[in-house]
Amino acid sequence: MNYIGKILPVDGYYVQLIDNTLPIDYEKSLTHLYQPLIGMQAVMLYQTLLHEIELQSSAQTHHTLMSYLSIPLDEIYEARLKLEGIGLLKTLEKNTEHQTVYVYSLIRPFSPKEFFQDAMLTQLLFHHIGKQKFDMLKSHYADEKYIEGTKDITASFHDVFDTFKPTVNHVQPAPRQQEVHGPNIETIDFSWMEQMLKQRMIPAREVLNEENRRIITQMMTLYDLASHEIEKSVLWALTDENRLDVQEFQEACHDLFKQKQSQQPIHLVEKSNTGQSSEQIDQKKPKTKEEQLIYELENISPKQLLEDLSSGNHASDQDLKVIREVMTTQGLPSPVMNVLIHYVLLQSNMKLSKAYLEKIASHWSRANLKTAKEAMVFAKKEKDRYRKTNSKQGNNSYYNKARSNEVVPEWFKERKTKKTKEVNPPNQQDLEKEKEEIAALLRQYSSSTKNNHLQG
Known part of the structure; x- marks a missing residue:
């Protein structure tokens, strides 16, 4: 997500604390409980703003925060959004003729005990740090400590007080407003x-x-x-x-x-369209066939990709196990893995060969590919390099395939539709058939995506 230009270095800001009291052990909460969810930079920003309250006499510029934190302004803005979303910050904006000024209203964090009483934060922390670490923190901060051999004889409310049932005309007290802290x-x-x-x-x-x-x-x-x-x-x-x-x-x-969502872990992730206008989103919509393909491979899961290529049938457990092992071993991001799966299927007559998959995955992992576009460009360059290097030697490299003049990347549209004994180059009729297959595949993606949205 590009946050450049959302705030400017010359923009001013004030800081205030909504609740004048902080939990005694709030720093423990920030370090051990909030930090796994929102990251180090967001916690640093919170603490910096908190300790600026007593020093401010007039509006500071965001140059100050850049100097304190030693990070660029777009990362400061990203950290601010995380604090707002998790319920630790409320931001007000005032535009004047000469300057934009923000009021950063800090919301007190939960104490460790209060944190574990919040169902959503508790579940998020569990999924982020795992059961062993979670149980250790919960036992240390939240569980009641009892002396062995004692029993609880504390009187309950109903043991001490009587209550009455209100009549129909009884005026109900106004509902208590929701506390301002906690996830927003x-x-x-x-x-x-x-x-x-x-x-x-x-x-x-x-x-x-x-x-x-x-x-x-x-x-x-x-x-x-x-x-x-x-x-x-x-x-x-x-x-x-x-x-x-x-x-x-x-x-x-x-x-x-x-x-x-058997393949999706629970983690806090940033929304892809946060802070973007409709015009910016429209500009990023895929226009060409290649852009459409990249968009689909960036946003689809490996499981959904296999099902789409199987005309909506469920992906086999064996194929999913192979993909999971390769992704875990080689550390490939999901979009890169999608490109790899598609490449191997199209080159192996729609068979998912584990050995073939691992061979290319190890190469792509060393290249540190992060996006589907990077993987597609890299695959094309490698194919061209191997073709030029080994054309005279007849080396049968896994990147050395026939060239095509289509806009869509070569490896994506090539399919083994001919018998291995055929050596003649493809004629115009075969190329037209390949174009139709690509168009049908893109329509299949589009239909699958629409159906998923409707079902959601």
């Missing part, structure tokens, strides 16, 4: 769930209390679940007393996510 996510309309619970004679008010609404909203956002999937998880997690078991609900949401 949009609230959802629960009317559909209230109706569902009432139809099943389940007390909606008790199930959808304020805390449960917050947790349901977080899990819906975290796992990208549809309304019917959230309903299913809620019903699964209800106890015999019609109370929502939060732990059971979180596990049900996670299980539904795994069923839908």
